[in-house]
Amino acid sequence: MQEFDYIITGAGSAGACLASRLTEDPDVSVCLLEAGPRDDRAAIHTPAMIVDAIYSEDLNWHYDTVPQKELNNRELYWPRGKTLGGSSSINAMVYIRGGHVDYEAWKALGAEGFGWNDVLPYFRKSEDQQSIQDQFHGHGGPLCVSDLRYINPLSEAFVRAGVERGLKKNNDFNGSNRLGVGPYQVTQRDGKRCSAAAGYLSPDVQERPNLTVMVETLATKVLMDGTRASGVRVKHKGNEHDITARREVLVTGGAINSPQILMLSGIGPAEHLRDMGISVAVDLPGVGENLQDHLDTGVAFTGKTTRAYSYNIRSLPKQMAEAVRYLFTRKGMLTSNAAETGGFASTRGEGEPDIQFHFVPAIVAPKDEPRSKIYGITLHSYVLYPDSRGTIRLASTNPEDHPLIDPQYLSKGHDLQTQIDGAKMALDILQAPAFDDERKDLHAPQNMPKNDAEWETFVREKAETLFHPIGTCKMGAKKDPMAVVDPHCRVYGATGLRVIDASVMPRLVGGNTNAPTIMIAEKIADLLKAGG
Numbered sequence: 001m002q003e004f005d006y007i008i009t010g011a012g013s014a015g016a017c018l019a020s021r022l023t024e025d026p027d028v029s030v031c032l033l034e035a036g037p038r039d040d041r042a043a044i045h046t047p048a049m050i051v052d053a054i055y056s057e058d059l060n061w062h063y064d065t066v067p068q069k070e071l072n073n074r075e076l077y078w079p080r081g082k083t084l085g086g087s088s089s090i091n092a093m094v095y096i097r098g099g100h101v102d103y104e105a106w107k108a109l110g111a112e113g114f115g116w117n118d119v120l121p122y123f124r125k126s127e128d129q130q131s132i133q134d135q136f137h138g139h140g141g142p143l144c145v146s147d148l149r150y151i152n153p154l155s156e157a158f159v160r161a162g163v164e165r166g167l168k169k170n171n172d173f174n175g176s177n178r179l180g181v182g183p184y185q186v187t188q189r190d191g192k193r194c195s196a197a198a199g200y201l202s203p204d205v206q207e208r209p210n211l212t213v214m215v216e217t218l219a220t221k222v223l224m225d226g227t228r229a230s231g232v233r234v235k236h237k238g239n240e241h242d243i244t245a246r247r248e249v250l251v252t253g254g255a256i257n258s259p260q261i262l263m264l265s266g267i268g269p270a271e272h273l274r275d276m277g278i279s280v281a282v283d284l285p286g287v288g289e290n291l292q293d294h295l296d297t298g299v300a301f302t303g304k305t306t307r308a309y310s311y312n313i314r315s316l317p318k319q320m321a322e323a324v325r326y327l328f329t330r331k332g333m334l335t336s337n338a339a340e341t342g343g344f345a346s347t348r349g350e351g352e353p354d355i356q357f358h359f360v361p362a363i364v365a366p367k368d369e370p371r372s373k374i375y376g377i378t379l380h381s382y383v384l385y386p387d388s389r390g391t392i393r394l395a396s397t398n399p400e401d402h403p404l405i406d407p408q409y410l411s412k413g414h415d416l417q418t419q420i421d422g423a424k425m426a427l428d429i430l431q432a433p434a435f436d437d438e439r440k441d442l443h444a445p446q447n448m449p450k451n452d453a454e455w456e457t458f459v460r461e462k463a464e465t466l467f468h469p470i471g472t473c474k475m476g477a478k479k480d481p482m483a484v485v486d487p488h489c490r491v492y493g494a495t496g497l498r499v500i501d502a503s504v505m506p507r508l509v510g511g512n513t514n515a516p517t518i519m520i521a522e523k524i525a526d527l528l529k530a531g532g
């Protein structure tokens with residue numbers, strides 16, 4: 001029987017940070033479990049190989065949603081990272097924290113201690129900002145945040161196009177205000193991806209005698225002694241064994257796997273657990289509820305030139321030259337994260353933004369043909385604060401089976417109209433003079449929509465995830481019956497058990513979700529070290 005002070009069930013954005021911070025104290029022992037393999041592939045570390053990472057066979061959980069009623073019953077592909085670094089090892093590296101208002105909203109929803117002034121020190125603590133010096137940014141932290149080393153001229157044209165359409169230029173979306181268009185900063189160090197593993201689990205950290213990292217090891221269940229978490233059952237190479245946690249089990253599997261393992265352990269909505277034949281340890285109706293995600297619509301034109309990124313054979317000589325350049329200098333096109341520029345806007349024309357743009361100098365093809373050979377430009381837009389809420393439910397009691405993922409996209413409120421308005425705004429920007437020498441034919445939608453009904457048809461046929469699921473073990477006040485964890489991430493009704501990852505966010509931040517997840521882990525690591 002192995003025993004550790006803490007067992008962490010997943011080495012993703014949150015788990016890697018926690019393992020690193022907790023083992024700074026040599027008297028604390030930690031076992032970090034990761035279902036996937038080590039993060040030793042070039043596809044992870046070379047930024048431009050992001051398509052290979054997203055579609056890789058074994059670095060990825062390869063989830064699909066259940067058929068989405070409001071999206072013509074399509075099942076959407078949901079990649080999630082399955083390796084050291086988790087989704088931060090396959091993501092697009094865009095470094096965004098969201099708006100200051102987002103954290104005030106969390107606080108109002110019961111996440112006491114997560115207001116903007118509370119969380120800013122933890123964003124700063126995690127960060128090693130390479131270019132900006134001001135009160136918003138940190139230096140010397142594990143997560144390296146850089147300007148892109150290479151920006152495609154078409155990405156620069158996007159910024160000019162946005163300004164031509166009345167948006168202001170913004171050089172730092174993580175400063176005082178998100179509104180406007182500009183270059184994205186990326187989680188990269190010296191031209192290589194800085195995943196949570198690259199940042200927090202350096203060889204030095206992994207060699208600490210008080211840290212045991214077990215890869216290709218699936219946590220199948222939290223062992224419950226009544227309502228106390230006493231350890232974790234794991235499966236490695238077909239064999240199961242139990243590991244004991246002297247202090248606590250920290251569940252860090254992300255927004256899909258964390259509610260799954262809680263439910264497999266008897267923690268969740270009692271009725272669903274009984275239907276699945278699982279005996280109830282803690283009746284927590286909020287587990288697997290409150291699923292939120294950013295739904296994305298890409299408007300695209302084919303290009304007149306070959307400046308865009310493409311898998312077309314005509315680009316091969318350039319790609320080979322760039323590969324050599326990258327090998328020797330860590331510079332050039334291979335450092336691109338594809339989504340090099342973007343921005344935030346309000347479809348209402350005023351106030352806080354309600355949509356975000358990611359400009360990609362390429363035609364991004366769907367799941368079945370990700371390596372597009374067409375040259376072109378795509379402007380992605382998504383609704384920052386959707387009203388729709390979905391669920392994660394068990395499909396079976398086998399921990400190796402995928403759970404049922406039902407985000408219920410576009411099922412509520414203004415989501416559809418804002419999605420349409422965002423796509424219309426994207427089309428308008430792509431039609432700006434800055435793209436006159438590039439824009440050829442409209443590619444997506446295929447025909448120019450004449451009215452909102454035609455835009456709606458396009459959205460329902462083509463919208464895809466932007467990979468930001470959160471909220472399925474939401475943080476909240478004790479009086480909220482749907483809260484799963486308290487503001488210290490302790491699971492209500494249980495002892496010795498916390499959930500610490502994107503699943504605890506009560507509401508989507510208006511932006512990408514990696515930096516906020518790491519911020520949460522930094523904050524809870526501090527609380528744990530202080531005995532809280």
Ligand SMILES: Cc1cc2nc3c(=O)[nH]c(=O)nc-3n(C[C@H](O)[C@H](O)[C@H](O)COP(=O)(O)OP(=O)(O)OC[C@H]3O[C@@H](n4cnc5c(N)ncnc54)[C@H](O)[C@@H]3O)c2cc1C
Pocket residue numbers: 009010011012013014015033034035036054079080081082083084085086087088090091092093094095096217218219220252253254255257258261466467468469501502503512513514515517
């Ligand atoms: C394709 C893609 C692009 C994205 N682009 C961006 C971006 O550009 N910028 C941004 O900010 N965000 C982006 N995101 C989102 C961001 O990466 C995630 O929100 C963030 O990484 C979530 O962190 P997490 O710790 O909650 O989960 P994860 O990082 O997914 O970590 C969970 C880890 O737990 C492991 N695990 C799960 N269950 C078990 C188990 N039972 N036993 C053992 N191990 C287990 C998993 O294998 C994984 O390693 C993107 C995500 C994806 C998938």
